[in-house]
Amino acid sequence: MTRSLYRFYLYAVTAALLIFAVSAFGSLLSTGLAFTGLRGPYQNIPTQAQFVQALSYACVAFLIAGLLGGLHYWLLRHDLRQEPQAAHSAIRSFFLNTTEGISVAFGVPLLAITFSGLATTSYSGLTFICAAALSCLLLACLVHLERRRTSGPTGPARVFQRIHLFGVQLVLLLIVIIFFILQPTIRYVIDTVFFHGAVQCEGSSSCQPANPFWLMLTLLWIVGSWLFYSWTASQDRSLATRLIFHGLGLACGMAFLLRGCSLAIVALLRLGYGDPLPLDAVLSSQGSSDFISPLLLGMLLIGIYTWSLNRSVRQGLMHLEVLRLTIVAIVGTVMAGAFWWGLGRLLDNALKILFPTGGVGVDYQAWFESWALVLCGIGYILIDWYMRNVSKGGDGELIAGPRRGYVLTLMGAGVLTGAIGLAVVLYTGVTALLGSAVPNWQLVAQGWLSAFLVGAVLVGIYLPTARRHHLFQGSESPLEEKAVTVTPGQPLNLAPEMGREGPQEATIEAILDALLADRISRDQAATRLHELMHVDE
Structure with missing residues (x-):
């Protein structure tokens, strides 16, 4: 207990000092970016006094955080050398995954806001947003490098890693939905490229439409970040967690696809009725009849989450038939x-x-x-x-x-x-x-x-x-008890769990070895131990 409190103190102080140093870097970066075109037409260039103040604050923060943070980090590494098993502790996993996850959850949308702001000609205040985004992403990179210094976590440490991976992926999915549906990003790209900004500049002769380059960069950035976390989460071997999160993502993609199809059908019916939709009803900032954005988003989500679920078959976590029926059910x-x-x-x-x-x-x-x-x-x-x-x-x-x-x-x-x-x-x-x-x-x-x-x-x-079909019971049909003969040294062919392939271990030692080797989950190990104890009786 004393050692755990000491370890908690080391990680808490080290993380706090790192955040302090990164915030000072963000303040200096914000002042420096104000000398560039990011300040916009409505922000003044910083004075010499403001620049000196920002530089002095950054130097003082780097000095204090470097000395104290370096000392605590050395103590942290010394603790890991004394107790190598501490590299897989829940305390280390909690601080590293929490810090990295929160940094990514803030850094990705802030940088996307910066890119989308540059697409207009009347942007302002982007220096602070860009500096905050880069600072958060720098913090995430530093913590990620530290997290990669140790091998895969086990036990409670793995729980915090899964919360980080799947939780941040869910946050990034919400950001993708916001920029695809709630923000007129795709609508403005189509309007600028194909209609030369006719909807954005309706009734104005001096209007300049949004820059499609920055809009496309915004979409690529948020989609790329979400895809990276989707790929990382697909390497996790927890079948239940992946089915829950990626199954919900697949359902969300199907819902957006049907939404786009229904709006497209309404547009066709109105065209046949002699009352076609006006262009601004589809491509304006409101876009109440926009069917293009939900169609594209739905196809993207369906493709990625189907691929992610299919990886569970290649990893041997479930049968192909079970996956096919699961997708059909969703x-x-x-x-x-x-x-x-x-x-x-x-x-x-x-x-x-x-x-x-x-x-x-x-x-x-x-x-x-x-x-x-x-x-x-x-x-x-x-x-x-x-x-x-x-x-x-x-x-x-x-x-x-x-x-x-x-x-x-x-x-x-x-x-x-x-x-x-x-x-x-x-x-x-x-x-x-x-x-x-x-x-x-x-x-x-x-x-x-x-x-x-x-x-x-x-x-x-x-x-x-x-x-x-007896769906209110434990199984769809009553199971007949079968006599099971256990031969020492031979695998126990108990009824496998849904979606699990391969023989199951016949001894407690073999089951524990499979659990430690990450070939089975904790719940699967518990089930096999119960079955083994029942057979031994």
Whole structure:
């Protein structure tokens, strides 16, 4: 305990002094960048006094942090030489992974903001943002080099590394979504390259459109950073963690792809109706009908996360058939969401026509959007048929996980949708009967009545399926107990876990060796030990 507290003190002080030195470097860099074109047309050049102050502060900070930080780093290295196992301690992993992860999470978007700001002619204040970004990235590089001095972590140290890799990858994914969807980066590139800035400079003769070079550099930077962390995370051998994070990423990509397809279908329907979309509805800063950005983002996410999940097959972590069914289940779930959402909106439109209230009608745009969602998710019907009948041609236990997740997800969505819809309908009805109706209670009741009906249909479809396949139990079919004969020195052929290939170890020593060699996870080792103890009885 005393040694751990001492080690915690060394890492905490060393990390704090390193951050102090890097912040001083960022302050000096910000002042220096103000002498370049990054200051913009609205920022003044620093005076001599300001430059001397920044330089003096940096020198003093480097001196103090260098002396104290160097001493503590020497003590840290001395501790590692005395106890080599400290290189895999949870304390070291916590400080290194936390510092590097936070630095990357701040440095990547700040540098992307700098690049996107340079694309305009009226930027200002980029010197501070650029200096902060470079300082954060420098800190991340220094900590990464220190983290690479030791081999792969084990035990609790590996947990902190996984939080760093998968957590930062998730943050970078959110940044990619922001710059693809919420920011008009792609829309401005298309407008400048193909339409010479017609949308950006509409009604202005002296306007200068955004520079496509800096916009493309912004996209390449954030996508490249996200791809690097995706590649790094794909080397982790934790199957459960990768399935959770990369499966959610695949679902997110499928959702954006369907969003882009639905907007494109609406645009085609409006064109056939004789009311084509104006160009600014697609390429303006708002981009309410922009279907290009979600299509590109969806294809990018689907490609990368499918590749990442496929690596788990090449690494021997799961069967190819399990991966295929998992991907089909994820795609089918997202398509089912679009399909039933579209049907719910169609039902809502029909209720508004059958029971008009307050003169509120249904225009063609609402019908187009509803039918577009249904058409985008129509493939869910084939996927649902496939998931219902897939066990007839293969191992039922092998496909138990993907089918269980698919059925229970859709049934859970139906339960939640139906319960919330019924609650809102009852609430609006009761308040109206008591003379305290909410505003537009008829429209609210009609909308949530549609949601309740859709949820009830989903539960009615998938509840019998779940009961028929015993999805509320531990397995889809009762397992028959089989006699197992254990031969000393031979591998124990117990039923392998879903997605795990190869023989399992027959002795406690062999299982522990496989765990230490990172061939199996902690949960897999525990399961095999329990099975071995059961067989020995």
